[in-house]
Amino acid sequence: MTTSSTPSLTPSSLGTDQARDRLHELTIIDVRTPGEYASGHLPGAVNVPLDQVRRALPEIRQAAERGDLLVVCASGARSENARKLLAERGVAVATLIGGTGAWAAAGHDLDRPAACETRATWGMERQVRLVAGSLVLLGLLLGLVVHPAFQLLSAGVAGGLVFSALTDTCGMAYVLAKLPHNRPRAADLETALAALRAG
Structure with missing residues (x-):
């Protein structure tokens, strides 16, 4: 399973033990807002909000050189936009059809940071x-x-x-993503970028 030949994955395709092992080999980038990410994300995912993907391009490119990338969001729309943006810049990534919502609905676990680290907000x-x-x-x-x-x-x-x-597209979502409760703290984004650099 490579991202170049499989641009879209489904939660059920990652449900077997072998596929779950494969999931740990992927670099998973969650492009939702920090608050959405805090409400639950795929195990091992790093949070790079969609509007920060261009800024994180060097680190994402480094991660892609080491192995396959999976981009996720809540339902699949934002991750598809991220996939297109990255493809235009020569970075191949896969997306998860249905996003974290479909992942959770398929009975897979979501990781949640400790309550004191990040406050969850509405999707x-x-x-x-x-x-x-x-x-x-x-x-x-x-x-x-x-x-x-x-x-x-x-x-x-x-x-x-x-x-x-x-x-x-959603202009209102773009504007709402700029609100303080939807923005990553600089330290959080730097931590995500460092995780992408380290692999």
């Missing part, structure tokens, strides 16, 4: 649903109470959700 998809839903309700409420033009806010959010689905 990015849940954060997006909360903000989008709140903006839609706010637009409708202000449209009824203040002025009908505020309903354009709800229409704008709806249009953004349709665009997000059609392009498989």
Whole structure:
């Protein structure tokens, strides 16, 4: 099983004892936010949030020279974006179809750091649903109470959700990832980069 010939893996394909041994040979990069990573990640995964992948490219390239890479996220969308970004730069990686959600649903264990190390936060998809839903309700409420033009806010959010689905991107998730609770501390990112360098 090499990443160049198997760009996508499934949790069930990694469920056998032999495949689990193979999992330990992979360098696993979790591209979710630090809070999502803290809520549970594949054993041995290092956290390099998607918006930090370019910065970590030298270390990721070093890890790829030593062996195969597996990129994971919550559902597979962000890891696919990371795979494409890395492929454009000549780094072959595999992704896990369905991400950590599918991994956990298949009955595999997730590692969680000690409670004092990192605080878990909501998954990015849940954060997006909360903000989008709140903006839609706010637009409708202000449209009824203040002025009908505020309903354009709800229409704008709806249009953004349709665009997000059609392009498989999410501008709101990109903005939310910049919030302090979703950002890695510099020390955490340096630790992840050092782990990639060390192999």
